Amino acid sequence: MPAAINEALLPRGVGRLTRGWTIFILAMVAISALGWYAYIREFTEGMAVTGMRDVGTMGGATWGLYITFVVYFVGVSFAGITIAVVIRLFKLDHLRPLARMAEVLTVVSLVLGAIAIVADLGQPFRGMINLFRYARPQSPFFGTFTMVIAGYLFASLVYLWLTSRRDAAILAQRPSRLRWLHRIVAAGYADTPAERERHSRATFWLAISILPMLVVAHSTLGFVFGLQVGRPGWYSALQAPAFVVLAGVSGTGVLIILAAIVRRMMPRDVGLTTQVFAWLGRFMMLLLFVYVYFMVTELLTATYAGSEREVQVTREMLWGEYSWIFWSSVGLLVTPLIGLTVQSIRRSWSVPWLVASGIAVNLGAVGKRYLIAVPSQTHGQLLPYVDGSYWPTWVEFAVVASLLAFGALVIGVFMKVLPIVELEEAGDA
């Protein structure tokens, strides 16, 4: 009985700091600290500690691993809130256990994207002030800065808060060390019909208005690349749509991984059934089909005809210096697609396979983002400069690793503070 009472105190493992969890958090803190050290080196000594250098005479790439992960993180955030909103709008109740972790994933991922942008600025403090002071809407970057970072992050936070209030109110009824926090998050929620009606309406309208802003925001990130006529390989109308689709793929992949971990951690069944994973798998499969279609279209166009420089960039990607990244990314995207199709046809889904697919598509997505950014810089000069080279240094790897660790840390802490899976209607009260 004592064990049952302990567990009944706060559901979903909230407040229960297990040894495994503590070790995990400490490891994440350690990696984050390493990244901080690396960034301090970058801040004091200048960005020369990275592998980035000027394009042109210096034969480098001026945007490298950082921008790869800016795009990656913003991309992952896309899937989270989209799935949460889709669940809400189409009343997919069997998927409700996913909703909160999807929202948390979006918020955390966007914050990581924002930090990654700041890490890539030569003058970060000045950047943070001058962007709010002088930002020009004529620059494609304006959309990323205002809509993505300020708008969509705030909207997702609002959505997360509003949908967490009920669970926080339930938790606040029980004595615990976190009661003060639960009371704040609950913000006076009373489970009356009127309140529920209001909540339903508010979240409905919020969901409807977030979706178009998401597509616009992600497209502006694509435009940052796609509008540059001077960069062979970038200048393409497909950049924006391809960004959005690959964002959905990678985000769904991370959500699968997260859901599998949560399912493992929960003391009992919280509704994360194989059917839920199957839905995610099917969603990811559809998006992957669209993305492979975009990839094939781009490749056909690039190899059939193109200016000499475009052809050269494509050649480097297919057979040259970047071919190993290209082909492994393609493999990491296509193999899961085949696996997902087979599972879909046979209607038998395996969660371990889905998790492996999730990991694979994310690695593939990082590779593709890298391939968008770098080859056009080192091999895509329109004037006859000598080809360049770029390889990230330990500083860039450390900063990126610390961002990933920080994200994992925040999600890990969130899980112990608020329920990562919504409490059911009848209540774990």
Next chain:
Amino acid sequence: MRKALTISMIAVGIALMVISYFGLTAPWGARGVANSNPRMQFAPLVFVVGVMMAFGSALVYEMLPDRFDRD
């Protein structure tokens, strides 16, 4: 009261966004130095505040205490 406050927050938020985007940031179609300077400094902050107001209205709608529900 609740509905009025919510709708006015959305309206003001959108108004701030439109005014700052088209009127206060770097002028559209301007040539020369004017294209690089906002008409009002911190206009992008106004834009962001407008976005936040529009979405923050949901918070107000849900969380305004019941005693304001007189109408």
Next chain:
Amino acid sequence: MVRYAMAVDLDRCQGCRACMEACKIENNTVQSVFWMYVFRLESGEYPDTKMSFLPRPCQHCDNAPCVKVCPVGARYKREDGLVLTDFERCIGCRYCELACPYGVNYFNWAKPEKRQYLDFGHPGVEAVTGGVVPPYQNPDLAVKHGEERRLTAGGGHFKGVVEKCTFCVQRVEKALQPACVGTCPVGALVFGDIEEESSPIAGMLHDRPYFRLLEEAGTRPSVLYFGGAPPTEDSREIETVKARV
């Protein structure tokens, strides 16, 4: 209305790169930064190879992609045609560098040092001069220029900002020629106001055919190339630039 442009006579250019040297001295740029750069190109297959030289300053485009993309308006185009960078406002995002089809931008990756002329704060200088003769610092590089009063002249001011050829704005405002133009021993570089009928550059415009680099990019550059021919797909540099920060 003044409209500055530069003419490059490729029939005269001999690839001596004195213009690159003069630019570095005038603007105090750091190692491996070449605001003015001269390509030494070869094309064709041995024994039918041809050599050519292509000076490449910033093109000060009328439809400059770098101006369009700058998120904070640090990169801007003046009415007199110059495209300048306000190094006080620049946040170092390097978007201009990526948008430029000509590759003329340089980012200060580290604390600027190893300049062409003199590292003023370098301890070794004291040993040579004994502190008696203070090294010459061009005072014009630290003042605000133009009606817009912005800090745009010179390079290597501090790390974390982007810089590029300014057509020597500090000299142009004193009715002098840019350093590269003034130095060229064979008069391959001509600078002036193309709206002014009597200027040498306007004369060249009317007398001789010219081309501009990467016209198909739609940037409308202000650097006009006379004689010679645009680089072809076959053109390749004879030697690589070894310097990196």
